[in-house]
Amino acid sequence: MSVALWQQCIDFLRDELPSQQFNTWIRPLQVDGDQTELRLYAPNRFVLDWVNDKYLNRIQELLDDLSQGQAPLVSLLIGSRRSAAAVQAPVRTQPAPVPAATPAPSAPAPERIAEPVRPRAQVSAQGFEPEGAPLSDAEVATPLPGQASDNSAPALIKHTSYLNRSFTFENFVEGKSNQLARAAAWQVADNPKHGYNPLFLYGGVGLGKTHLMHAVGNHLLKKNPAAKIVYLHSERFVADMVKALQMNAINDFKRYYRSVDALLIDDIQFFAKKERSQEEFFHTFNALLEGGQQVILTSDRYPKEIDGLEERLKSRFGWGLTVAVEPPELETRVAILMKKAEQSRIDLPHDAAFFIAQRIRSNVRELEGALKRVIASAHFMGRDITIELIRESLKDLLALQDKLVSIDNIQRTVAEYYKIKIADILSKRRSRSVARPRQVAMALSKELTNHSLPEIGDAFGGRDHTTVLHATRKIAELRETDADIREDYKNLLRTLTT
Numbered sequence: 001m002s003v004a005l006w007q008q009c010i011d012f013l014r015d016e017l018p019s020q021q022f023n024t025w026i027r028p029l030q031v032d033g034d035q036t037e038l039r040l041y042a043p044n045r046f047v048l049d050w051v052n053d054k055y056l057n058r059i060q061e062l063l064d065d066l067s068q069g070q071a072p073l074v075s076l077l078i079g080s081r082r083s084a085a086a087v088q089a090p091v092r093t094q095p096a097p098v099p100a101a102t103p104a105p106s107a108p109a110p111e112r113i114a115e116p117v118r119p120r121a122q123v124s125a126q127g128f129e130p131e132g133a134p135l136s137d138a139e140v141a142t143p144l145p146g147q148a149s150d151n152s153a154p155a156l157i158k159h160t161s162y163l164n165r166s167f168t169f170e171n172f173v174e175g176k177s178n179q180l181a182r183a184a185a186w187q188v189a190d191n192p193k194h195g196y197n198p199l200f201l202y203g204g205v206g207l208g209k210t211h212l213m214h215a216v217g218n219h220l221l222k223k224n225p226a227a228k229i230v231y232l233h234s235e236r237f238v239a240d241m242v243k244a245l246q247m248n249a250i251n252d253f254k255r256y257y258r259s260v261d262a263l264l265i266d267d268i269q270f271f272a273k274k275e276r277s278q279e280e281f282f283h284t285f286n287a288l289l290e291g292g293q294q295v296i297l298t299s300d301r302y303p304k305e306i307d308g309l310e311e312r313l314k315s316r317f318g319w320g321l322t323v324a325v326e327p328p329e330l331e332t333r334v335a336i337l338m339k340k341a342e343q344s345r346i347d348l349p350h351d352a353a354f355f356i357a358q359r360i361r362s363n364v365r366e367l368e369g370a371l372k373r374v375i376a377s378a379h380f381m382g383r384d385i386t387i388e389l390i391r392e393s394l395k396d397l398l399a400l401q402d403k404l405v406s407i408d409n410i411q412r413t414v415a416e417y418y419k420i421k422i423a424d425i426l427s428k429r430r431s432r433s434v435a436r437p438r439q440v441a442m443a444l445s446k447e448l449t450n451h452s453l454p455e456i457g458d459a460f461g462g463r464d465h466t467t468v469l470h471a472t473r474k475i476a477e478l479r480e481t482d483a484d485i486r487e488d489y490k491n492l493l494r495t496l497t498t
C-alpha cells in the first residue's frame with residue numbers, strides 16, 4: 001500500500017521538479033514497505049544525504065496529503081531492495097513536522113551507515129568464462145579506430161590510455177547546466193574510494209561529458225602518476241573484444257581491463273544491441289566495482305532510456321550516481337567563450353562573446369568551432385575581433401540559424417508541439433489551450449530572433465507590442481514556477497536551435 005502511495009508521490013515530484021533533479025535524485029530511489037513504513041533505498045550516501053536534506057520534507061508532506069494524514073513513516077537507507085539485508089539499520093527520519101534530516105534519537109550511533117552499501121557483484125575477476133551470447137552482426141562489423149598501442153596492454157589491445165591533458169577541472173567553466181555533474185566528477189576525482197561508483201554522466205552531444213571524464217582522469221593521475229587510468233570509447237572496447245575472441249586471447253583482454261585503477265568509457269549507448277560485448281562489459285564492470293576500482297561512463301541519454309541495453313546493466317549503472325549535463329545557458333556560453341579565448345591568448349571583447357553566445361546555442365562544440373573560425377579570420381585579415389568581423393566570418397552559420405528560427409518556423413514548431421493549428425496561434429481565441437502556446441511562441445520569437453516587439457506583435461495576427469511584452473514576462477515567470485512550461489520551453493528551444 002505504501003508503495004502505491006509512493007508512486008503517486010513520484011508523479012507529483014516529477015511535475016514539480018526540473019527533470020534533471022528528478023532523474024538525479026528521485027528516480028534512482030528504490031522502494032518497499034507496508035502500511036506503516038515506507039523504505040526508500042538510495043544507491044549511495046551522497047544521494048541519501050541530498051534527498052534527506054533537500055527533498056525529504058516535501059516527500060513527507062506529499063505523503064501526508066495523499067494519505068489524508070495516514071502517511072507511513074519514511075526510512076531512508078543505502079542499498080537496494082534486494083540488498084536490504086546487508087543494511088544494518090536505516091537512517092530513520094522523523095515524520096514531519098520534525099526536520100526530516102534528524103536521525104531518530106533512538107537510533108544507536110554504531111548502527112548508522114558510514115559507507116555506501118553495495119550489493120556484492122556476482123562474478124569475480126577470474127570467474128567468467130568466454131562462452132557468452134553469440135556475436136551480433138553489429139559487433140563483428142564495428143570498425144577499429146586507428147590509435148597507437150598502449151605499452152602496458154597486450155598487443156591485441158589497440159586502445160591508448162591517453163587523456164586529453166587540456167580537459168581539466170580548471171578549464172571547465174561551471175554553470176547552472178553542469179553544476180551537479182561537475183560537483184559529482186570532482187568528488188570522484190578527489191576522493192575516488194569514497195565517491196560514487198560508477199559515475200554516469202549523460203546529456204546531448206558536445207556538452208562537456210568527455211571533458212569532465214578526462215578531468216577526473218587527469219586529476220587522479222596528478223595525485224598518483226603511477227595510476228593506470230584507461231579511457232576509451234565504447235566502440236573501441238567492442239572492437240578489442242572482437243579481436244581478442246578472434247585471436248583466442250579473451251583472457252588477456254579480461255586481465256587487462258580488470259587491472260586498471262579507473263576505467264573511463266565514453267558513449268556507452270554504442271553497446272546497444274551488442275549482446276556479447278554487454279556480457280563481457282557486465283563482468284568487467286562487476287569485477288572493477290568489487291575491487292573498488294573507479295568506473296566512469298557517459299551516454300547521450302539516461303541509462304534506462306537506452307534501447308537495446310540489458311536491464312541488469314541499466315540497473316547496475318544506478319548503483320553509483322547518474323547525473324545530467326544540460327545545454328549551457330547564455331551566461332555560461334559567454335563565460336566559456338571568454339575562457340577559450342583566454343586559453344588561446346586572444347583578446348575577445350565581451351560584446352563579441354555575447355553576440356556569438358546569443359547566436360550559437362546548440363552546444364559547446366559548435367560554440368568552440370564558431371570561435372575558432374572568428375579567430376582564424378581575425379588572424380588572416382589582421383583585424384580585431386568585432387561584431388562586424390563575426391558577422392562576416394560566420395555568415396553562413398548565422399544565415400542558417402536565422403532561417404531556422406524565423407517567426408514562421410517558431411509558430412509552426414510550437415503549433416506542432418502543442419498539437420494546435422497555426423491559425424489558432426494567430427487568432428483572437430483566448431482559451432488557455434491556445435493562449436498559452438501563443439505566449440510561448442511569442443517569448444521564443446523574442447528570445448531567438450532579432451525582431452522588435454511591434455514586429456513580433458504584427459506577425460502574431462496584428463497584436464500590440466505590449467501584448468508581446470506581457471507574454472514574454474508571463475512565460476519567464478512560469479518557467480520559474482511551472483515545471484511543465486519549463487520543460488516545454490526547454491524542448492522547444494532545443495528543437496529550434498539544434
Ligand SMILES: Nc1ncnc2c1ncn2[C@@H]1O[C@H](COP(=O)(O)OP(=O)(O)OP(=O)(O)O)[C@@H](O)[C@H]1O
Pocket residue numbers: 167171172173174178203204205206207208209210211212267300336339364365368
Ligand atoms: N563547461 C565547459 N567549459 C569549457 N569547455 C567545455 C565545457 N563544456 C564543453 N566544453 C568543450 O566543448 C567541447 C565538447 O565537449 P565534450 O567533448 O566533452 O562533449 P561531450 O558531451 O562528450 O559530447 P559527445 O557526446 O559528442 O562526445 C570540448 O572541447 C570541451 O572542452
